[in-house]
Amino acid sequence: MSSRYRPSILFQPAAHLHFQRGARRMVAALRPTLGPLPRRVLVMPERGVGHAPELLDSGGLIARRMVQLADARADPGAMYVRHMVWRLHEEVGDGTVTAAVLFEELFDQGLRFVVAGCDPGRLRSQLVAGAELVCAELARQTTPLAGLAQIARAAESVGADTELATLLGEVFDIIGADGQLDIRPYQRPGVSREYVEGMVYAGGVLSRLMYTDAVRQRVELEHAALLLSDLAVDDPRDLVPAMEAALALGMRALVVIVDHLSDAALGLLDVNRRAGTLHTFAVRPPGLAPAEQVAALDDIAILTGGRPLYRTAGASLRAVTAADLGQARRAWADTAHFGLAGGKGDPRALRARIAMLRRAYAATTDAAAQQRLQQRLGRLMGGMATVLVGGATETEIALRKGLAQRTAGTLRGALRTGVLPGGGSALLACRPAMRAARRSSRLRDERAACDIWLHALEAPARAIAVNAGYDPGTATGRYADLPPGHGLEVQSGRILDMARAGILDSAAVMAAAVRTAAHAAALALTINAQVYRAMPETSIEP
Numbered sequence: 001m002s003s004r005y006r007p008s009i010l011f012q013p014a015a016h017l018h019f020q021r022g023a024r025r026m027v028a029a030l031r032p033t034l035g036p037l038p039r040r041v042l043v044m045p046e047r048g049v050g051h052a053p054e055l056l057d058s059g060g061l062i063a064r065r066m067v068q069l070a071d072a073r074a075d076p077g078a079m080y081v082r083h084m085v086w087r088l089h090e091e092v093g094d095g096t097v098t099a100a101v102l103f104e105e106l107f108d109q110g111l112r113f114v115v116a117g118c119d120p121g122r123l124r125s126q127l128v129a130g131a132e133l134v135c136a137e138l139a140r141q142t143t144p145l146a147g148l149a150q151i152a153r154a155a156e157s158v159g160a161d162t163e164l165a166t167l168l169g170e171v172f173d174i175i176g177a178d179g180q181l182d183i184r185p186y187q188r189p190g191v192s193r194e195y196v197e198g199m200v201y202a203g204g205v206l207s208r209l210m211y212t213d214a215v216r217q218r219v220e221l222e223h224a225a226l227l228l229s230d231l232a233v234d235d236p237r238d239l240v241p242a243m244e245a246a247l248a249l250g251m252r253a254l255v256v257i258v259d260h261l262s263d264a265a266l267g268l269l270d271v272n273r274r275a276g277t278l279h280t281f282a283v284r285p286p287g288l289a290p291a292e293q294v295a296a297l298d299d300i301a302i303l304t305g306g307r308p309l310y311r312t313a314g315a316s317l318r319a320v321t322a323a324d325l326g327q328a329r330r331a332w333a334d335t336a337h338f339g340l341a342g343g344k345g346d347p348r349a350l351r352a353r354i355a356m357l358r359r360a361y362a363a364t365t366d367a368a369a370q371q372r373l374q375q376r377l378g379r380l381m382g383g384m385a386t387v388l389v390g391g392a393t394e395t396e397i398a399l400r401k402g403l404a405q406r407t408a409g410t411l412r413g414a415l416r417t418g419v420l421p422g423g424g425s426a427l428l429a430c431r432p433a434m435r436a437a438r439r440s441s442r443l444r445d446e447r448a449a450c451d452i453w454l455h456a457l458e459a460p461a462r463a464i465a466v467n468a469g470y471d472p473g474t475a476t477g478r479y480a481d482l483p484p485g486h487g488l489e490v491q492s493g494r495i496l497d498m499a500r501a502g503i504l505d506s507a508a509v510m511a512a513a514v515r516t517a518a519h520a521a522a523l524a525l526t527i528n529a530q531v532y533r534a535m536p537e538t539s540i541e542p
Contacts, residue, residue: 195384
């Protein structure tokens with residue numbers, strides 16, 4: 001085996017020191033992006049000459065681009081922080097740099113106590129307990145987020161882009177926490193938005209013969225019945241019961257949602273369309289996996305009052321009756337999407353489905369599952385917004401689109417769980433409770449954890465001030481004895497009530513950052529040896 005791939009081992013104190021050096025390098029790359037006056041990080045692509053560098057202001061993306069340090073002994077510490085930051089980015093979308101700054105302070109201060117004789121295992125449990133105390137204090141400070149102006153201010157706290165924040169404030173004031181939102185690049189300067197009524201799914205019309213507007217490649221039907229199924233239609237006679245049922249209901253339009261239509265079945269629909277008997281269009285069930293298709297058909301059925309016919313249940317299209325058909329005031333489709341508005345389903349059943357999906361969203365921590373549930377909720381809420389994000393260059397467009405996506409995720413969480421005074425002031429306001437916990441404790445490890453947290457709670461506010469050009473010592477002095485909720489407004493240099501000034505943070509994001517940093521730092525303090533390779537296998541997946 002080549003010496004480059006042969007593992008080496010570091011023991012204490014070298015293991016902690018090299019781990020600390022790597023972690024600090026990673027955090028140093030992320031820290032400048034924190035606050036309302038952030039700096040960006042230039043990342044050169046691995047593909048070499050001829051490819052434009054990236055300008056990034058997202059802690060998660062910056063960390064993901066750093067796949068290995070040249071210093072093999074420091075690399076494990078950097079990759080440990082990278083893993084923590086990327087997982088938080090995947091789960092929450094924001095708060096990554098706050099977590100990184102907290103991690104560094106918790107680990108650095110904790111290491112001092114471990115070297116002085118504290119047991120790492122006991123200190124770990126006390127640091128995690130301290131995180132729960134901080135989160136309880138954050139919950140006490142949380143207030144609801146409501147109104148266009150406040151939502152826009154919360155959006156601006158995520159990134160210093162007033163134009164984008166103002167537009168997202170309007171959008172989320174209209175669609176709410178669960179609304180359906182699509183963010184797209186816009187090949188011109190500025191930002192814009194469009195609103196679409198009803199639910200929208202990916203998946204276009206099955207045949208160009210069905211267009212009512214050949215120029216726009218679009219079909220629109222008013223007062224349509226809907227056949228909902230994942231069955232394939234090979235025999236055109238399978239469609240006759242649904243067509244007769246639609247006519248019996250007095251409907252002159254039918255939307256056919258099936259897995260497949262044969263040419264003969266398409267011909268039957270086209271003949272009736274040309275005769276003016278029944279206007280139709282057909283689309284496939286939304287989604288790729290069978291479970292996604294079932295979920296989509298169930299939701300459409302709730303919205304429109306229909307009954308889905310499933311292959312797995314042994315359903316037959318020959319047995320369709322009027323009671324099986326859904327109804328909608330308007331249905332449309334183009335080459336890539338189809339949508340419904342004004343569904344005639346039972347409002348009580350719709351409210352029950354929305355409540356069920358919200359409970360499922362709250363009960364899961366899986367980011368992919370949350371995204372699927374969010375999309376279902378957005379469609380059932382009855383409207384969609386499209387935000388078009390532009391800029392002067394492709395790099396600026398990509399940067400602003402990423403910011404818009406992070407801001408949207410943060411606003412959803414803030415609308416659900418509330419907001420905190422921003423600028424690090426909410427963490428500063430947790431210090432009195434931490435001091436009280438230290439005074440009441442008789443355990444050495446518990447007091448040590450409180451001391452560690454008292455240092456860490458100042459770290460995000462101090463980093464924001466330093467990024468804005470303030471001297472670290474001056475910034476720390478100004479944070480000494482602030483009233484609750486007050487902080488340094490770095491653009492004016494004044495101490496303000498942050499909530500009144502409109503400087504807000506998402507409560508959900510802040511709590512996630514605190515817990516993530518505490519668990520990661522507390523676990524890292526228990527490391528006793530480090531195994532590393534000079535040339536480890538490279539992976540972009542943390």
